[in-house]
Amino acid sequence: MAATAAPQAKAGAPPSVLPPSILSPVVDFLCVGGLSLIVLVPLLVSGKAELGFVTIAALVWIQTLINTAHFMASYRIVYRDRAMIMKHKWAALGVPAIMLAFIALALATESTVLVVLFFAVSSGYHAWHYTGQAWGMMASYGRLGGLSFDKSERLLIRSSLRVMLAWHVTWFLHYAIKNPAVLEPVDSLYTIVSGATIIAFVLGLVGLAKAWRRTGKLPPVRALVPWFAIFAWYAAVARWGIAGLFLVQLAHAIQYLEFPARVELNRASANKAARLGTHMLLYAAALLALAFAVTVVVPGPAMSVVTDALGIAQGSAAPVLILYFINIHHYFTDGVIWKISNPEVRRDLFAHVMSIQAPSGAQGKQALSAPKTKPPKSRPSAKR
Numbered sequence: 001m002a003a004t005a006a007p008q009a010k011a012g013a014p015p016s017v018l019p020p021s022i023l024s025p026v027v028d029f030l031c032v033g034g035l036s037l038i039v040l041v042p043l044l045v046s047g048k049a050e051l052g053f054v055t056i057a058a059l060v061w062i063q064t065l066i067n068t069a070h071f072m073a074s075y076r077i078v079y080r081d082r083a084m085i086m087k088h089k090w091a092a093l094g095v096p097a098i099m100l101a102f103i104a105l106a107l108a109t110e111s112t113v114l115v116v117l118f119f120a121v122s123s124g125y126h127a128w129h130y131t132g133q134a135w136g137m138m139a140s141y142g143r144l145g146g147l148s149f150d151k152s153e154r155l156l157i158r159s160s161l162r163v164m165l166a167w168h169v170t171w172f173l174h175y176a177i178k179n180p181a182v183l184e185p186v187d188s189l190y191t192i193v194s195g196a197t198i199i200a201f202v203l204g205l206v207g208l209a210k211a212w213r214r215t216g217k218l219p220p221v222r223a224l225v226p227w228f229a230i231f232a233w234y235a236a237v238a239r240w241g242i243a244g245l246f247l248v249q250l251a252h253a254i255q256y257l258e259f260p261a262r263v264e265l266n267r268a269s270a271n272k273a274a275r276l277g278t279h280m281l282l283y284a285a286a287l288l289a290l291a292f293a294v295t296v297v298v299p300g301p302a303m304s305v306v307t308d309a310l311g312i313a314q315g316s317a318a319p320v321l322i323l324y325f326i327n328i329h330h331y332f333t334d335g336v337i338w339k340i341s342n343p344e345v346r347r348d349l350f351a352h353v354m355s356i357q358a359p360s361g362a363q364g365k366q367a368l369s370a371p372k373t374k375p376p377k378s379r380p381s382a383k384r
Contacts, residue, residue: 022262033229037225039247050240064295066291067253070256072286073261077333129330129331144353157203161230163193170190194238261283264283
């Protein structure tokens with residue numbers, strides 16, 4: 001598929017001295033993982049066994065508010081009109097219908113097993129989502145910085161992320177399983193995969209070094225940060241457990257939010273909104289208001305239930321299941337709204353950039369979690 005050209009700069013406008021960005025180079029850096037590295041790395045190096053700078057209650061509420069806002073931003077894109085809904089009926093209608101039926105069954109039977117199963121599925125999608133979004137960010141910011149990873153570089157970097165995905169899943173099993181007979185082999189597997197994360201780090205470094213050697217220049221910082229951040233995120237989870245996971249979810253949501261914000265800004269600009277600043281303030285206010293409403297209806301403290309997955313208290317299953325519903329559904333909505341092979345997606349996301357190349361042929365057909373800019377191979381007409 002031929003790339004759609006972005007709008008040209010206004011006549012007579014001076015060329016930009018800043019590199020292309022989603023919002024701005026500094027904001028991009030902070031959102032894509034820079035802020036989380038600034039916070040987490042010193043804490044990890046300090047050796048702190050607990051997060052003493054924030055209470056778990058405050059962390060849960062902050063994380064829930066921002067995380068829910070990033071869900072609402074995704075829904076704004078997928079449910080913005082009937083045409084979009086009908087174009088993506090499976091993600092917009094099919095998946096929610098199936099999960100609602102599952103929730104109804106779980107509540108009707110008061111089955112702890114079904115609730116734990118839903119939790120397990122949600123955790124598995126989280127693992128895929130976090131690592132997939134990290135790659136999507138690397139590809140997106142690499143492209144904006146003029147870098148396209150070749151086949152061998154992609155294989156090495158994505159293999160390192162797949163190992164981290166496996167670590168996330170084994171950590172969940174290690175954390176959630178209470179049966180000693182089952183936990184012993186799970187703990188052995190967790191130890192093995194934890195050791196493999198060192199190999200994962202080396203694989204990714206080799207892939208990045210190959211890109212550096214091939215192009216003669218270091219990959220853009222904004223393409224490097226999400227890869228380093230995923231290792232810091234999971235180190236935080238390993239160190240602080242569920243509190244670390246809440247921090248990771250917060251960092252993940254921040255990483256994502258500027259992409260739908262850029263889509264909203266570009267669409268408003270294309271529709272010649274009279275006051276872009278006012279429009280974006282209303283957009284942000286609406287997201288936060290919806291997020292707060294959901295947080296009140298599905299109380300943030302209910303999320304602490306997942307720390308004891310096999311001991312869910314009576315009456316708490318409904319809000320927990322709703323939280324799982326939103327998390328799983330978000331994975332599917334992202335899978336359809338960030339396909340860079342779609343000309344509309346390219347236009348909405350990159351309309352502010354003077355010149356951008358998008359992947360050709362079938363290259364954009366496989367969607368990653370979160371912003372899914374897929375790098376072309378070394379030839380302009382490369383096929384997947």
